[in-house]
Amino acid sequence: MSQPDGPSNTLDNLLTESRTFPPTAEFAAAANATSDSYDRAAADREGFWAEQADQLDWARKWDQVLDWSGAPFAKWFVGGELNVAHNCVDRHVEAGNGDRVAIHWEGEPGDSRTITYAELQREVSRTANALASLGVGAGDRVAIYLPMLPEAVFSMLACARLGALHSVVFGGFSAEALRARINDAEAKVVITCDGQYRRGKAAPLKANVDEAVQHTPSVEHVLVVKRTATEVAWNERDKWWHDVVEPQSDQHTPEAFDSEHPLFILYTSGTTGSPKGILHTSGGYLTQAAYTHRTVFDLKPGSDVYWCTADIGWVTGHTYIVYGPLANGATQVIYEGTPNSPHEGRHWEIVQKYGVTLYYTAPTTIRTFMKWGAEIPAQYDLSTLRVLGSVGEPINPEAWMWYRENIGGGKTPIVDTWWQTETGAIMISPLPGVTATKPGSAQVPLPGISAKVVDETGEDVGPGGGGLLVLDKPWPSMLRGIWGDDQRFKDTYWSKFADLGYYFAGDGAKYDDDGDIWLLGRVDDVMNVSGHRISTTEVESALVSHPTVAEAAVVGASDPTTGQGIVAFVILRGNAADEAGGDAALKALRDHVSHEIGPIAKPRQIMVVQELPKTRSGKIMRRLLRDVAENREVGDVSTLADSSVMDLISKGIRKSS
Ligand code: WT7
Numbered sequence: 146m147s148q149p150d151g152p153s154n155t156l157d158n159l160l161t162e163s164r165t166f167p168p169t170a171e172f173a174a175a176a177n178a179t180s181d182s183y184d185r186a187a188a189d190r191e192g193f194w195a196e197q198a199d200q201l202d203w204a205r206k207w208d209q210v211l212d213w214s215g216a217p218f219a220k221w222f223v224g225g226e227l228n229v230a231h232n233c234v235d236r237h238v239e240a241g242n243g244d245r246v247a248i249h250w251e252g253e254p255g256d257s258r259t260i261t262y263a264e265l266q267r268e269v270s271r272t273a274n275a276l277a278s279l280g281v282g283a284g285d286r287v288a289i290y291l292p293m294l295p296e297a298v299f300s301m302l303a304c305a306r307l308g309a310l311h312s313v314v315f316g317g318f319s320a321e322a323l324r325a326r327i328n329d330a331e332a333k334v335v336i337t338c339d340g341q342y343r344r345g346k347a348a349p350l351k352a353n354v355d356e357a358v359q360h361t362p363s364v365e366h367v368l369v370v371k372r373t374a375t376e377v378a379w380n381e382r383d384k385w386w387h388d389v390v391e392p393q394s395d396q397h398t399p400e401a402f403d404s405e406h407p408l409f410i411l412y413t414s415g416t417t418g419s420p421k422g423i424l425h426t427s428g429g430y431l432t433q434a435a436y437t438h439r440t441v442f443d444l445k446p447g448s449d450v451y452w453c454t455a456d457i458g459w460v461t462g463h464t465y466i467v468y469g470p471l472a473n474g475a476t477q478v479i480y481e482g483t484p485n486s487p488h489e490g491r492h493w494e495i496v497q498k499y500g501v502t503l504y505y506t507a508p509t510t511i512r513t514f515m516k517w518g519a520e521i522p523a524q525y526d527l528s529t530l531r532v533l534g535s536v537g538e539p540i541n542p543e544a545w546m547w548y549r550e551n552i553g554g555g556k557t558p559i560v561d562t563w564w565q566t567e568t569g570a571i572m573i574s575p576l577p578g579v580t581a582t583k584p585g586s587a588q589v590p591l592p593g594i595s596a597k598v599v600d601e602t603g604e605d606v607g608p609g610g611g612g613l614l615v616l617d618k619p620w621p622s623m624l625r626g627i628w629g630d631d632q633r634f635k636d637t638y639w640s641k642f643a644d645l646g647y648y649f650a651g652d653g654a655k656y657d658d659d660g661d662i663w664l665l666g667r668v669d670d671v672m673n674v675s676g677h678r679i680s681t682t683e684v685e686s687a688l689v690s691h692p693t694v695a696e697a698a699v700v701g702a703s704d705p706t707t708g709q710g711i712v713a714f715v716i717l718r719g720n721a722a723d724e725a726g727g728d729a730a731l732k733a734l735r736d737h738v739s740h741e742i743g744p745i746a747k748p749r750q751i752m753v754v755q756e757l758p759k760t761r762s763g764k765i766m767r768r769l770l771r772d773v774a775e776n777r778e779v780g781d782v783s784t785l786a787d788s789s790v791m792d793l794i795s796k797g798i799r800k801s802s
Contacts, residue, residue, distance in 0.1 A: 164542075166549070167581035168558060172531075176578025178440040186592035193593045194221070194621050197436040198428065201472065202236045203227045204401030207428070211619065216646060217639045218626060219619045221429030225404040229427050230306035233471035234269055235399065237262045245447065246476045249499050250295050253342040253482025260295060262474070265302075268295070270397035272303035275390040279334055279366045283308030283402065286410065288332040288364075289457075290323055290354060292316045292341035293481045296370045296386060297457050300336050301467050305408060305427075306399045312410045312422070315458025316341055318743040320356035322420075326412050329422055330628060331363040336386075340375030345486050347373035355380065404428030410628045411460055413566040414680040415637060416670045422628030423460075423566050429621030431472055433570040437591065438469030441560050442503045442532050443577045450529070452478040453505040454492070459677070460566040461536055464622075465505060469570070484510060489517045493525035504552070505534035507676040511544045512706050519551045527552060532577050534560045537676025538708040539664045545584035563587040563664050565650060566678075567638065569622030572596060573662055588661040594620055598654045598662060603645045611655035613668060615647035623648070670767065672701030672709050679746050681767065684711060687741035691734055693717055698757045698765045699748070702774035710749035712774035713738075714794070717753060750774070756790045758782070770794075 168176070186193035191210040198207070207225030237245065243263030250258045260268070281287060287304050289311050291297040297313070304311040312330045314323050327335065337354045340347045351369055355378055358364050369377070370386040405426045412420040438444060444451060451470055455461035470477050478499050484492050492514075496504065514522065533553050535545070540561050549559055558577035564570060572594050573587040580588060590596040595618040598606050606612045616623075627634040641649040653665040667673060670681040681699040688697035696716040701709035715734070731751045739747045752773075758766045761784075769791055772779045779795065782788045 163583075165581040165583050166558070168578045169556070172558065173578040176576075177443050177445075178576035178579045180579045182440075182592040183589075190593055190595075190618065194429075194432065197593075198222055198225075198432040198621075200435060201227060201232050201428075201431060203428075207404060213619050216619070217635060217648070218631075219429075219623055220405050221426075221621045222404040222432070225428050226401040227404065227428055227431070228306065228399040228401050229408060229431055229468070230269060230273075230302045231399045231401075232431060233302060233305070233468060234262060234266045237474045238266050240474075242447075242474055245474065247471065248295060248298065249450070249476070249478045251478060251480045251495055251498075253345070253480075253486050258295060265299075265471075267395035268299045269302040269306060270395050271390050271393040272296075272299040273306040273397045273399075274393035275368075276300075276303050276307060276309065276334065278389070278393070279368070279384075281307055281309050281334055283400075284407070285309045285334075286330040286332040287311050288323070288327050288330065288335045289313045290316060290318075290335060290337045290350070291370065291457075292338065292350070292372070293456060293479055294338065294370060294372060295479070296336070296338070298467055298479070301409075301457070301463075302471075306397065308400065308402045308406055310407050310409050312412070313458055313463070314412070315456060315743070315745075316350060317456075317458070317745055319740055320353040321741050322743055323353060324357035324360055326420065326422075327357060327361045327364060329412075329419075330410050332361075333363060334366045334368060335364055336368045336370070338370035338372040338386075339377045340373035342373060342482055342486075344483050347375050349375050349377075351375075351377045358382075402427060405625070407625075409463065411463060411566055413460075414671055414678045414683055415633075416680055417682055420683075421630070421633065421637070423624050424626045424628050425569050425622070426625050429623070430569050431468055433620065433622035434464045434469040435472040436593075437571040437574075438465060438475070439473050440576060441562060441571050441574050441591070442505070442534060444470070444473055444475055444503065446474040446476070449475065449502045450478065450499050451475050451503040451505075452480070452496070452499075452501045453534075454480065454484075454510065455505070455507070455536075460564075460569070461505075464570050484513065485517075490521045490524060493522045493527060496527055496530065497525045500529040502529050503532045503534070504530055505536065507537040508535055508540040508544055509537070509675040509707050511535070511540070511548050514552075515544060515547050516706065519547070522551050528554060530554070530557055532560065533557050534562055536562045536564070538673045539666060540585060542584035549584075558582055559584075561585070561587045563652075563662075567624040567650075568616070568620070569624065572616065572620065573664075583657075583661060586657070586661050586663045590662075594618075596662065597647075598656050599642070599647070603642045603647060606656065608656050608658050608660045611653070611665070613641075614650045614652045614654040614662070614664070615642060616650060617645070617647045672699075672711060674701065674704075674709050674711060674745060675707045677745055679711065679742075683742060684713065684738060684746055684748065687738045687746070688713055688715060688734065690741065691737045693730065694734070695719075696757060698767065698770055700767045700771045700774050702749075702771060704749065707749075711746065712770075713748040713751045714754050714757060714770055714773075715751055716755065716757065754794050756787075756793055758785050758790045758794070759787075760784050761786045
């Protein structure tokens with residue numbers, strides 16, 4: 146196991162951070178969260194979660210809160226039945242809130258659309274009828290490859306309504322990555338659009354689907370939303386959204402499904418090449434999504450305007466754009482584009498336009514805003530903001546302070562929320578109105594959640610100690626497995642502390658003297674680039690699939706904006722080595738990775754080397770390569786098969802960036 150992969154050079158700053166920001170009396174008095182919920186949940190965890198589940202509409206009440214007898218396969222709210230889409234849409238209309246805005250959608254070119262809960266119900270019903278007409282039923286899988294359009298939300302909820310599983314694939318992934326995900330889930334239908342707006346330009350999207358579905362035997366239909374009027378090739382199984390969905394009835398009666406009925410699959414990078422299809426189910430997932438959204442963001446439905454800037458292609462978009470906020474009847478902003486289109490104040494213009502009160506983004510975005518300068522947000526009225534959130538990677542105290550000062554007017558609580566695709570919902574976070582916040586620390590497990598920092602033997606390291614983060618008790622929104630691979634599920638998360646039954650998160654962490662938790666980054670071969678998980682092996686496989694590359698090793702090197710940047714060390718093939726070392730050839734290699742995985746996986750830098758540092762058993766020592774990539778003195782080389790290799794590398798590298 147290597148050292149934590151996080152921005153390690155800021156580690157020392159993190160741990161000497163001692164500022165705290167207690168909540169104001171005014172905020173605390175009106176807060177949804179109360180300090181007694183920690184004790185209440187500790188005394189009766191299952192009772193606590195049952196109370197939260199009671200906030201949802203169940204068609205049949207559960208018989209048992211938790212069945213952990215088949216660990217690590219959990220069952221929550223056993224015997225209960227509900228429809229997730231009914232809970233996110235219909236029940237708000239039935240409660241008389243049909244006129245409340247569910248979504249203020251803002252397109253990148255400046256078009257916008259306001260969708261009330263009543264309209265959302267009609268749109269989701271039409272989409273469900275359309276999918277049913279294409280043969281989609283309970284248990285089927287639907288791949289959704291869309292940018293941030295209202296149709297993405299309609300599609301996800303329509304699947305939930307029908308009991309079909311969605312597998313949302315981020316629009317920035319390549320045709321090849323899409324193909325692999327479609328095939329793993331054996332999706333019947335793919336939903337996409339003609340093109341997507343990115344930084345003011347329309348980029349084709351359907352073309353990737355056309356390429357992917359040439360090798361996806363399960364796909365029967367491709368449903369295409371018209372967004373950019375980009376010209377598209379047309380195949381037999383393609384159908385326009387407006388031809389299939391719009392004529393449908395806007396009435397659809399949802400069916401109740403078992404609490405453990407699968408809701409979605411979402412792929413995430415693991416330590417080996419193939420992505421893992423993380424499986425989430427219905428009742429427990431929705432319970433924790435709604436509870437955490439309500440308490441961590443202090444949501445007051447009807448008055449708050451919430452905005453999460455994530456893409457629905459990631460779990461943050463699933464839980465904190467679709468399921469959590471909509472289950473709570475929130476009014477939210479969904480924005481299609483990039484933060485600098487058409488100008489660097491776009492986010493703040495949107496906050497001002499809609500009076501956003503709760504804003505949730507990633508540290509990499511905050512650091513980008515810092516680079517652009519505080520004078521940009523200063524031009525807008527941000528006084529409506531009252532809670533700010535952060536997710537995706539450790540937030541450095543400087544960025545935290547900048548966020549609070551320049552976006553939060555020096556007064557808003559900041560919630561640094563730690564969780565994962567696998568956990569389904571927030572696990573560790575301050576509670577606004579309760580916790581005195583500390584810049585850079587996610588601090589405390591939420592009520593009803595248990596997390597520990599342990600050593601290699603599973604022993605709690607205690608205040609001031611550092612080690613590995615584990616979740617030692619099951620939680621409602623936990624993953625229920627890896628699609629089609631129970632063994633990998635057990636091996637990846639449950640084998641490290643098998644005797645203790647702990648879930649191993651893959652993150653390094655430390656307690657401070659107060660017992661608050663500080664996350665320190667991944668301890669496995671997974672990089673965190675702009676809050677996105679990318680495996681080193683995946684990028685290495687993409688590199689060696691290029692004809693000029695003989696061998697490749699990839700590391701995540703700390704990066705001031707993206708958290709980590711991808712740095713690749715490649716050995717070129719015999720004659721390629723002479724011609725291919727030039728900048729053009731290295732650019733071609735970077736483009737090749739982008740084509741194989743997606744632009745997010747493009748190496749920041751490629752270095753051509755003659756050798757790679759390996760142990761006697763042939764394992765690449767990424768730790769040493771990281772030293773080179775971060776311009777540090779190279780560490781202990783004694784376990785290398787050939788200790789002179791590092792000298793060779795340090796002297797002989799040809800760099801390209
Ligand atoms: C990994 C999970 C959860 C949604 C976004 C990413 C890192 C996430 C934090 C945080 C420190 C964090 C961890 C985790 N991470 N949030 N607040 N502080 N690290 O989801 O792609 O499943 O990645 O992101 O390393 O394991 P994901």
